[in-house]
Amino acid sequence: MTKEKSNVKSMEGLPKCQTGIRGLDEITDGGLPKGRPSLVCGSAGCGKTLLAMEFLVRGAIQYNEPGVFMSFEESPKELAQNVASLGFDLNDLTARKKMSLDHVRIERSEIEETGEYDLEGLFIRLNHSIDSIGAKRVVLDTIESLYGGLANEGILRAELRRLFRWLKEKGVTAVVTGERGEGTLTRHGLEEYVSDCVILLDNRVEGQITTRRLRVVKYRGSLHGTNEYPFLIDEKGISVLPITSIGLQHDVSNERISSGIPRLDTMLGEKGYYRGSSILISGTAGTGKSSTAASFADAACKRGERCLYFAFEEAPNQIIRNMRSIGIDLEPWIKKGLLEIYAVRPTIYGLEMHLVKMAKLIDEFKPRVVIIDPITNLIAIGSETEVKSMLARLIDFLKAKQITALFTNLSHAGGALEQTEFGISSLMDTWLLLRDIEIGGERNRGLYILKSRGMAHSNQIREFLLTDNGIDLIDVYLGPSGVLTGSARAAVEVQDKISDLMRKEEIELKKRELERQRKAIEGQIAVLRAEFEGKEEEENMLTQKEKLQEETDIEARKEMAHIRKADVSTGNEPTKKGRRNIK
């Protein structure tokens, strides 16, 4: 599907006339065939008249193409009243010659048919209306009413055929509406005459929920979307939002944004989520999914980004109150216009309608962060495949706009935790699992990162605490008895502390003992040393004594020799050797 500029020519060169209706020009690859009649059919109350009217009003206002509305059912007054709620002021447009309303009233009871006739009267009226304002667009709503007023079908058929040919010659882009018949597109086979473009509107009820859908049944000489597209009628007219899986062509961002929980950012490779990624938080009831989502919203608003919060379970005020209890105040953000909480019960619309509504709100609010809390409730209004396809399209839509989306998913207690109901986990870039850890008669919350594409993330389980100041993640106790949380963790930690203390005491004791022993040994060493010193002294004394003795001996001997007048042969004094020899 390609969006193109005004009055686009498609590949075949077929000139197009933009309707100005949101989304319809995309589906039809530029608009309705210019200068030709198109048929809009559908059963009662599916929005034919409104679509036709919007085609004219948008033409008059946006493309400066005046239009003629020929109504066979409602009077101009009724028409003006009906569309006033959409902000279309028909009286003003008529006064400015941008629009001409002609009510063709046919009363069967007034009419008597006498022989041959034609519908030249109608042609003249139409021609006059077109020429008086220079109309480029014409609506005939619902021309089949003629069949109710006139009996001669043969004439009618021929005249309608002539009418459509005439419209083509006139070069106006016409929208002809027709009531849907049994097994045929229109009750009287209008599709036979209007063969260039046929649009079918439908209003189906499935499981007590109505969804309006639009389909281009046929469009000669042009590309067009072939799917059924849901559409919405609201205070701004019709929006057809062709949200199909656009493909995987979106840009990716390397920017990282905080999850609002510092510790979680650390776990996610230190920086948090990728911008434009899709994040799934799953967990059983009461595990803190919404709180995690609110933290993320809060963080986004703190960065000054807009955040759109789709709540399918709680009212905005309830969310605000509940989040305040964990220290997250969302109210200022709402007042500042950064946060919008859109709370609605899933069962209010069909699935497609939700998607259309969401897409519309996203287009209008232009958020950078979208939260959907929770997606699980959508299963109430659609089958598994439908929900999956819807979410896939929503994610594609958001990714294409670089909007970071956070989804919460309630998993059923007892079921496999690492499994989402719709098998959508493969669509997600980051998947956090919140779970209850039941130990010692209490439940505590734990958080894992199951996956996170494109970043090195922690594989650890963290205990998830909801405190007065927001969410805190702390390490769990990992011991020989496994993972412990809550009071069990606290108890074990105390136990650990005690045994730690005791061990320390013991070591201290041993140290003191050793010190004592060392000291004792040192004492002994001192005694021995003293003894040793004593012995040494003794030895010294002995040596001294001996020396003295020796000297005395020598002296004595000298004396003796002197006395004996002994002959000393070598020198005055004898050598030591000699002395020793003497000894």
Place this chain on the structure above:
Amino acid sequence: MEDTQIKYTQEEFEEAIAKSGEERYVLRLYITGITPKSTRAILNVKKICEENLKGRYELEVIDIYQQPVLAKDQQIIAAPTLIKKLPLPLRRIIGDMSDKERILVGLDLRPKK
């Protein structure tokens, strides 16, 4: 009370029938140019009026090609269309006026079968 009321209505009814022979007819014939159908219609209407409403009818033939605004104002769809403006109720007789019986019905000169 009830008797008199019924009496009155009955009287009124008879009076009305007696009057119907005198009522003035205001007729407009809308045609689209001089086509065989238009011509036939004009001739047929004139003939019927002369035969049935001689002296108490007013017939105007209007070409809506010349006055297209009238087509819108008078809610003309088919052509030719004969509108009986008076006496009420308003009736539209469409076609080339070749079915005399139906025209008489349309002009309330014959009861509807």
